[in-house]
Amino acid sequence: xxxxxxxxxxxxxxxxxxxxxxxxxxxxxxxxxxxxxxxxxxxxxxxxxxxxxxxxxxxxxxxxxxxxxxxxxxxxxxxxxxxxxxxxxxxxxxxxxxxxxxxxxxxxxxxxxxxxxxxxxxxxxxxxxxxxxxxx
Amino acid sequence: xxxxxxxxxxxxxxxxxxxxxxxxxxxxxxxxxxxxxxxxxxxxxxxxxxxxxxxxxxxxxxxxxxxxxxxxxxxxxxxxxxxxxxxxxxxxxxxxxxxxxxxxxxxxxxxxxxxxxxxxxxxxxxxxxxxxxxxxxxxxxxxxxxxxxxxxxxxxxxxxxxxxxxxxxxxxxxxxxxxxxxxxxxxxxxxxxxxxxxxxxxxxxxxxxxxxxxxxxxxxxxxxxxxxxxxxxxxxxxxxxxxxxxxxxxxxxxxxxxxxxxxxxxxxxxxxxxxxxxxxxxxxxxxxxxxxxxxxxxxxxxxxxxxxxxxxxxxxxxxxxxxxxxxxxxxxxxxxxxxxxxxxxxxxxxxxxxxxxxxxxxxxxxxxxxxxxxxxxxxxxxxxxxxxxxxxxxxxxxxxxxxxxxxxxxxxxxxxxxxxxxxxxxxxxxxxxxxxxxxxxxxxxxxxxxx
Numbered sequence: 001x002x003x004x005x006x007x008x009x010x011x012x013x014x015x016x017x018x019x020x021x022x023x024x025x026x027x028x029x030x031x032x033x034x035x036x037x038x039x040x041x042x043x044x045x046x047x048x049x050x051x052x053x054x055x056x057x058x059x060x061x062x063x064x065x066x067x068x069x070x071x072x073x074x075x076x077x078x079x080x081x082x083x084x085x086x087x088x089x090x091x092x093x094x095x096x097x098x099x100x101x102x103x104x105x106x107x108x109x110x111x112x113x114x115x116x117x118x119x120x121x122x123x124x125x126x127x128x129x130x131x132x133x134x135x136x
Numbered sequence: 137x138x139x140x141x142x143x144x145x146x147x148x149x150x151x152x153x154x155x156x157x158x159x160x161x162x163x164x165x166x167x168x169x170x171x172x173x174x175x176x177x178x179x180x181x182x183x184x185x186x187x188x189x190x191x192x193x194x195x196x197x198x199x200x201x202x203x204x205x206x207x208x209x210x211x212x213x214x215x216x217x218x219x220x221x222x223x224x225x226x227x228x229x230x231x232x233x234x235x236x237x238x239x240x241x242x243x244x245x246x247x248x249x250x251x252x253x254x255x256x257x258x259x260x261x262x263x264x265x266x267x268x269x270x271x272x273x274x275x276x277x278x279x280x281x282x283x284x285x286x287x288x289x290x291x292x293x294x295x296x297x298x299x300x301x302x303x304x305x306x307x308x309x310x311x312x313x314x315x316x317x318x319x320x321x322x323x324x325x326x327x328x329x330x331x332x333x334x335x336x337x338x339x340x341x342x343x344x345x346x347x348x349x350x351x352x353x354x355x356x357x358x359x360x361x362x363x364x365x366x367x368x369x370x371x372x373x374x375x376x377x378x379x380x381x382x383x384x385x386x387x388x389x390x391x392x393x394x395x396x397x398x399x400x401x402x403x404x405x406x407x408x409x410x411x412x413x414x415x416x417x418x419x420x421x422x423x424x425x426x427x428x429x430x431x432x433x434x435x436x437x438x439x440x441x442x443x444x445x446x447x448x449x450x451x452x453x454x455x456x457x458x459x460x461x462x463x464x465x466x467x468x469x470x471x472x473x474x475x476x477x478x479x480x481x482x483x484x485x486x487x488x489x490x491x492x493x494x495x496x497x498x499x500x501x502x503x504x505x506x507x508x509x510x511x512x513x514x515x516x517x518x519x520x521x522x523x524x525x526x527x528x529x530x531x532x533x534x535x536x537x538x539x540x541x542x543x544x545x546x547x548x549x550x551x552x553x554x555x556x557x558x559x560x561x562x563x564x565x566x567x568x569x570x571x572x573x574x575x576x577x578x579x580x581x582x583x584x585x586x587x
Contacts, residue, residue: 029331029332029333030331030333030335032330032331033483035330035331036356036359036482036483036484037483037484039356039357039484040356040357040483040484040485041484043356043357
């Protein structure tokens, strides 16, 4: 069950979120309704969640997280946790790239998607670390 | 052996049933043919005597373009017989859901009922017969035909055309424009739809036509027209000057009307839209081209944009129109549900309602449709019916009328029709409900209006 849950969280869920956003991005060049809806959302979030200042802040957080994960990767010897850290590092790197692509029509959808994935994965890493903490 | 007999019996019965049904179909077809052949042809004198009587309905069965004012099929004068109603034979083959239901609704609206004597006129000897065939099947008994050429040849007999009928054109006009190279004068044919990918254009287009993406003339999130300098750049890029004859069409005619209204605002003197959209061209049997034509730029527009600044207005002018109740009306061209605030009509517009004080000018079943202004084949609806629809809502053409919708597409089509009908004090409120609802301080109403 634990393995299945991890598989679901690390592979299926990110695939669905990023894949869904990518489909919307693709449709935005062929469907007028999708294009206008995404622009409407983008304009709305550009004044709230995705202001230029906040995007900078999110980017910094992701980079710091990425460095931290890499640091832990070399520190920790436990195989399963190392794998989790590699995935987390990769998703954070993808997040940094996506945050820089502000001309994407589905920009806020990508943004929200990557935020949910990263938060969820940090949570899992912490759970695994706590669970596997050696007893004194 | 028994099995063979059984099989023989089943086969025999099957063949018999096919033969019986084929015979009955032939009988039906020949009956229908006979019924249209037997229809009495009315004389000019008989038509003159009965025109205007309550128990007679005179029906123009030609294309909507002929009704509007175009002299087609060798008719000496364009337009329709004064006192006639329109029911084009083309509507019988239109691609519409619940066709029979819609046709009977249209017939009823136009007063074409079985208890009357029905005179069906055409100019090609086909249209009236087609409609007659349909009506006789529906139980109409007193049906006559008449050749309108006879009426049109006598200049003393009244015919009516819309004052600016030339603005919406038949497919044959565009075909002649291309064939005659507009007598050496500059002209352009454009397919108008949203998007750079231009799927409708790639499927096939009018020969020589170039694609215009509606995003070339408007910009989100308000979706108002671009600035005057940007519009001028758009015209130059597309090779449009103030004296270029521009013919526009689209699979969705509304997109073509949107660009047409903007071109008129800019100052293009001769802007035409294909009546009925792409379907009108594809049904006409004219050549369809598939190769992609490139835009050819020009260096000067030849006038200062905008030449007709009052043709399109913005938020402040819309407020002035609402304030001047005596002389002006802000006309809502949206569905009833959008007008009353039940829905916004768009995924990208959240608020629901209408500018307080605006009147409902009808539109269609939802934000994607404009049935109240179109015939079954997507051509322009009869002007008398549009005016009476407005009158019932308190909209009269003696006042200044500013049309708006969600983002200026549907209202642009209605503005263009109003122009065709000869109304003068008319304009488009470009921003429409989208712009109005963006500022919470603008007064908004919902629900049914209080009369």
